[in-house]
Ligand SMILES: [Zn+2]
């Protein structure tokens with residue numbers, strides 16, 4: 001009896017899911033709809049049919065506990081694929097297929113046994129469309145100072161891939177007690193006659209106290225395909241504007257599975273917070289000009305997290321037989337990547353630098369030694 005009931009329930013769930021994925025089909029022609037950054041709707045590439053996405057809601061921040069990561073909730077029907085070349089793990093809805101890795105373009109991606117892991121609870125939908133991302137890329141190429149002049153015209157860009165990359169945000173109310181040994185320097189005159197001289201000495205003293213500090217949306221990159229440096233270069237993500245995760249925003253895109261889990265990311269966030277508290281302690285004693293140590297004993301209260309997906313356009317472009325990777329921020333269009341160096345420009349630039357250095361040395365010589 002109980003078994004029967006379970007079966008019934010399973011049936012219900014599967015039919016509910018089918019209905020759900022049907023919502024991504026075009027009402028006009030039955031093709032799959034894609035999330036369109038220009039209109040903020042699901043749109044059909046073939047007939048132009050559209051469908052609204054759910055009204056955006058603010059994302060729920062979830063209380064973090066040491067058990068959070070084990071509470072792996074189901075994403076629904078998602079599968080995890082892995083690239084044999086760059087190792088990127090990409091999450092796809094069951095109806096999505098990819099033939100090449102969205103990050104490096106390598107073929108032969110394989111389905112991985114990895115569980116999808118935690119489900120995102122926040123998303124920053126694409127604001128920049130693929131044509132706009134191309135424009136940003138061209139502009140960026142034009143600004144590359146040492147790149148060949150024909151780069152913008154001759155570089156061949158392959159199709160861009162819209163990918164959501166994972167990051168975590170943490171909020172925490174940190175109460176910390178501290179003790180520290182600080183010092184103040186002073187000078188004394190010692191000796192007499194020819195031996196009379198000033199010496200610098202340090203008066204050491206101990207301080208202790210407590211500090212309260214609230215942290216909001218500390219952003220930790222969880223992608224293996226994008227470094228924190230690249231994320232900074234493209235201006236980070238405006239996580240304050242993130243909205244509750246809905247499958248619709250992923251329609252037509254893929255999402256990278258987090259490479260750095262929740263617990264490991266919380267450790268990184270804690271380190272950041274403790275460093276920040278330590279410098280707040282330091283700033284309480286502006287008179288001190290030496291620090292022996294500052295010990296901080298933090299308690300983290302009301303810690304909450306969000307698992308946010310942020311949008312990027314990524315691909316590579318070909319110039320004179322070589323490929324150069326790049327990423328474009330899907331929120332603000334800022335671009336980062338590798339660019340070829342023009343041998344002629346680099347030669348003259350080095351010559352110019354050498355010239356400036358030479359001129360400086362000559363001026364120093366004239367000013368101080370002649
Ligand atoms: Zn259609």
Ligand SMILES: [Zn+2]
Pocket residue numbers: 083084085086087088101102103104105106
């Ligand atoms: Zn790859």
